[in-house]
Amino acid sequence: MLKKTLLIAATALTLAGCQDQASQGGAGGGNRSEIRIVGSSTVFPFAKAVAEKFTQADTSRTNPVLESTGTGGGMDQFCSGVGMNTPDITNASRRIKKSEFEKCQANGVTDIVEIQVGIDGIAIAQSIGGKEFKLSPAIVYKALAANPFGKANTAKNWSDIDPSLPNIAIAVFGPPPTSGTRDAFEELVMEAGCKTDAATKALKDSDKEKYEAICKELRTDGVYQEQGENDNLIVQKLVANPNMLGIFGYSYMEENADKVRGLAMDGIAPTYEAIAGGKYPGARPLYIYVKKAHMDKIPNMKEFIAEFMTGSADGGYLAKLGLISIAKDKRANVESIVSALTPLDGKDLK
Secondary structure (H helix, E strand, O other): OHHHHHHHHHHHHHHHHHHHHHHHOOOOOOOOOOOEEEEOOOOHHHHHHHHHHHHHHOOOOOOOEEOOOOHHHHHHHHOOOOOOOOOOEEEEOOOOOHHHHHHHHHOOOOOEEEEEEEEEEEEEEEEOOOOOOOEOHHHHHHHHEOOHHHOOOOOOEHHHHOOOOOOOEOOEEEOOOOOHHHHHHHHHHHHHHHOOOHHHHHHHHHOHHHHHHHHHOEOOOOOEEEOOOOHHHHHHHHHHOOOOEEEEEHHHHHHOOOOEEEOOEOOEOOOHHHHHOOOOOOEEEEEEEEEHHHOOOOOOHHHHHHHHHHHHOOOOHHHHHOOEOOOHHHHHHHHHHHHHOOOOOOOOOO
């Protein structure tokens, strides 16, 4: 009982500290008028476009400060606490994890508003000068897993996986572990390929730790090359290396359509229509997470969120950057959450 009382008191003091810092000055520079945003490199260009529209609409507003840290890095900062030295919003190219939500709660970030801003696809792309071929989650898994179906990976060329594939070395540029794109790739592509083997699929219930290692652990022998939180760098390297493949969000592929093209997965190309309709295997939701405790402390946060909703609407200006709008029924639910600033309860997080 004493421990619970102390925890409640500590949380109350933290929230009070947020208000004091906003009104009187405090940690991290005291009063501030700018919205601070961290997180996903995939969502970054959309948030940047929204920030530009936001300040253009009212020049008295302070420009938001955006930092591309990757989804995991953004969550780490966002969940560190409330107050002027912490971010107000974090962008995410996957849903918040249960462990991250619990960290937030423990650090006094008790009211988190989850807003899905659109849909993206995990594109596996190559230079338009490369030899085009078709993939599947199973093929990608067999090529990139450290221990596909529990056995050491010895495949060197794509043709080692399937004789119909090119006889060229397996070489893939991709995101680091801190990236939401990496998390989504492991879940939507690697795990899907892993589960094509019945015995391995059964491990999810009998030995989840082993299942996770077999299904999601990537090769470390140079076949998979991490490129940091810079998807533009992957595009540049694909242009210079036509035999390489790269993993990034559909929006970057669309933005660089004169340089790279997406490879079909299960016979379905990563197009706007295929991703929006849920047909493409790598489709994923994109989010922003808002710290409700900061809503009345940082000027114009409501207006910024409203601008994001405008840009992400069907036919909105973010579509030109590759953001895919969510379905109308889901959109209505998101609008309800934004209107009421309904906090996430976290019950169905993984």
